[in-house]
Amino acid sequence: MGFPTLPSLIGIFFLIASGFAEKAPYSFVREGTSAPPVEYSDYIVVGGGTAGTPLAATLSAATAKVLLLERGGQPYGNPSVTNINGFGRTLADPSPTSPAQQFVTADGVFNNRPRILGGGTAVNAGFYSRAEPEFLSRLGLEPRLVEESYRWVEDKIVFRPLVRQWQAGFRGGLVEAGVVPDRGFTYEHLMGTKVGGTIFDENGTRHSAADLLEYANSNNIVVYLNSIVQKILFRTSPGQKPKAIGVIFKDSAGVLHEARLNNGSSNEIIVASGALGSPPLLMMSGIGPGRQLQAHQIPIVLRQPYVGRNMVDNPFNGVIFPSRRQLEYSLVEVAGLPDTNNYLESISMSLNFSALHASAQNYAKIANTTLPTFEIPNNIYLPSGVNTTTPFQAGQLLEKIKTPFSKGDIELENRDPDRTQRVTFNYLKDSRDVASCVEGLKIIKRVTESNSLSSFRYPLASFTTYLALGLAFPTNLNVKRLSSLYSLSHYCVDTVRTTWHYHGGCQAGKVVDRDYKVIGVDALRVVDASTYDQSPGTNPQATIMMLGRYMGIKILQQRSN
Template sequence: MALLVGALKLLLSLLLWLNTLTSHCQGKEKIWENQYPFIKHASSFSSSQSSPSPGVKREINKGYDYIIVGGGTAGCPLAATLSQNFSVLLLERGGAPFGNVNVSFMQNFHISLADTSSASASQAFISTDGVINSRARVLGGGTCINAGFYTRASTSYIREVGWDEKLVNESYPWVEKQIVHKPNFAPWQRAVRDGLLEVGIAPFNGFTYDHVYGTKVGGTIFDRFGRRHTAAELLASANPKKLRVLIHATVQKIVFDTTGKRPKAIGVIFKDEKGMQHKAFLSRKKRSEIILSSGAIGSPQLLLLSGIGPKKDLKKFNIPMVLNNPYVGKGMIDNPLNTIFIPTNGPVEQSLIQTVGITKMGVYIEASSGFGQSSNSIHCHHGILSAEVGQLSTIPPRLRTQEAIEAYRKRKRDLPREVFNGGFILEKVARPLSNGKTILINTNIDDNPSITFNYFSHPLDLQKCVNGIRVVEKIVNSKHFTDFSQCDKRTMDRLLNMSVQANVNLIPKQTNDTKFLEQFCKDTVVTIWHYHGGCHVGKVVGPDYMVLGVQRLRVVDGSVFGDSPGTNPQATVLMMGRYMGVKILRERLGRAAGI
């Protein structure tokens, strides 16, 4: 019976894949027209023959009630919600995720992250710390390229940021009913769960979205067939008559009216996929807004390019100053991650994040497995551009040069396949105190700005990492976990020696030496893509996320966070988009909002 069920699941998954591939080959536009008729290429933006300035086309319309810049994790639910009552233009610099097999299927998770082409759903960047990272460049944002784990923020977090708890508890389920699933619990995840409980990360809270101390299984945006469901699918809840979505629409700057006492946002300039520039304007209604949902990198970058930021930085690039605000781009934080590869005596089923240990020592323990068996591009696995965490290497951050990456890939091609049997245990520092900044390197919106996170510059972050590595060691040595790996000492020694050749991070030999572990943390730090900040509340935006000092401009994304919510922020950013949409509607319409 189990074999029959497995065969049926495989068949259904294959049929889904073939359907997506066929649709992809027949033309992506057909999918958008049928299911999302309001999604168009940016070049379809109608315009007048007379241009307000050279090379800029102007749209013939009465303006939009809301222009949302960034169709990502927050931008999609926000647009869908606001469109219930008002006209919305959603501008996304990337393409559509529909029909993109690298986005849609879990087994291809690593491909988008390793793809450095301009058409990729992710855009790679390297922080000045030397850590390789990614930012989304696709409708649906980070939900299209992440590991899919879905878990809510703690109730204390909700209270700290001042959100309405009742509305929060209405907004999470709105997302969950549409795109969130219970995971197919994988053997590796079960072994990590049992190990966590054995070493005292208790109680076991079962399957839950809630953030509670102990060990739990969270939700996922991958369904039982391994198909990803993204924030872009939340647009199906929009009012199609009031929503317009333009893909490959790269906003270059916000346009302000500076004739009044305070600058007022009135529109945006964006370019389409052919390089043609356009202007889109807000309506003249008093409460119309431009809302930035471009992420922790994109939103501060766009504010700077639009003339809101430190005076000296704007002057350096001859950007006309709209508002001098020294805090734009400051307080950038990335939760440091360190990972341990655990070899096993045999292949392990693929799994992304499902189990999490929420400790009281300021670290979260998670797990992933099985990529060595799931892909043809074996030389990418467990490496500097691997699927699990962006890069997993014993090469210290400052030495992760392109030459080192290429040499690393070449060495791995000759390794036997069994080297890659096993999985990872991940240790993430919660609420880090180390922070950095984002600054411009030029005025080209397509280029990444300079980003610094200053990992482990605060001693408490380093202390948390050391404690987390020691917890991982205990899990690896727990009876439940050793029973799962089925390795006697001789086999384990052989696998460990082979894994050394693969240049992955193994359990450090000197875990009793704090100084040694501190250096291990610094040398093996990677990202889990939970960076945030750059538009902090009280410094760049107010409690309502309106940009301070200007009118009709708001920011709704992770750039306003002082801490990353929950163990993984995806659920809360999705919720935030819906929450802010409902809040705005209720403030404007009262009971007439009907939402």
């Protein structure tokens, strides 16, 4: 009897799952404190984020027993997470249980690491856009299964945005600035100006990757929350590859548990903890650069010098455009894809610089340093009511460097997997990235001068006004130079911020093979953005969720064979 064709296999998965699917929140999602001392599963997925949740949901649709371990809590019942208006509050939350754990890179840029079921999709700006076809082709993915996997995600959690006044104006401004043609609404990666998808519905309710667990077979899956995996366990024998056999995780009460794989050649552990989590976990488990492991007295399972290398976060820069009109609260809905090394996006809201500076002080405290500030010179025009002490209406026009040349690494500072380890992205260290940033800001300048934004623009405001407000917006620990008001290259360096589009550290071809299996060991894969050498599309969440679904099906195909 031959193996089922892909369409019939997918149909079987849906048929099996449909009778046992649940709506969120789920009965199979529990606190890690309820876990037994030892639990056995066919698949252990480490990380319930953007890739891990679709992967676990797909694996559970067959007869395999799936355990998903997530270091954070539930997204449901938390308005700061589930409602669009909570976006800023979530990122500013410095508490020990924050869904967006704050940290500062070694190069001084303020950042957040997701700590919640749904991962980055539970705390991000929601924009949904597929990857460029060249990226998918380079990964060696099957186009038909890629398409099905994207649609599987889109059918559950992706919506067409409303595109109200500010986003419509930004869209028109991009077209006037030469970012053409206007592609209208599409999920596809097309050059020009486009309206993409969003994971916020028309009521502003977020639908994160956690909602993809509605596809899961509730009989075959258990999810433990607030469960921090300490290390992966291996069986080693002379002359054979090390084999992953389980993990040790800690619950919120500090109690250690073991999760073990059942006997079976197809059973495996899949790490999906993201670019900030997966490389350190491999190192803490004994897979990584020998010198680092020895420095932390970690027994070496496999010397792997590329773990933690080639870390990238696409630099983000922008300006603050004060509006004389009331604006909708909007996150990213429109993207500009020019013929330069940039992507362009915008958000709009009421800006409160006092609150922003209070949040920035938390980051400075994390870095154990003093927060640099920027005083806007008196000769710079600011409209009446626009200042750094009271809230005002504003749009932020942002450019992201599409393919940065600057790369860094992540290194162990300690052996605590819940802490973000020392990561250096080397933002804009390569002069070619500075040049790309300048190109992007020049396009943004043309957008701010467009007729489409004329009804929002204060008549006397200039691009220098927008730059001055951008310098006063705290995004990093860099000293802000007055010269940045007149030099875009200085401005880029002084105001660089994160896009949260981290990738690298477990790159395909170096740490994992084309099936995402860790090279040199058995029964262990990494499936997340740490395997990428670039961030797919304008925003990566669509393709990371697609990859989780895609690899779930591929793994089940291999199991059936």
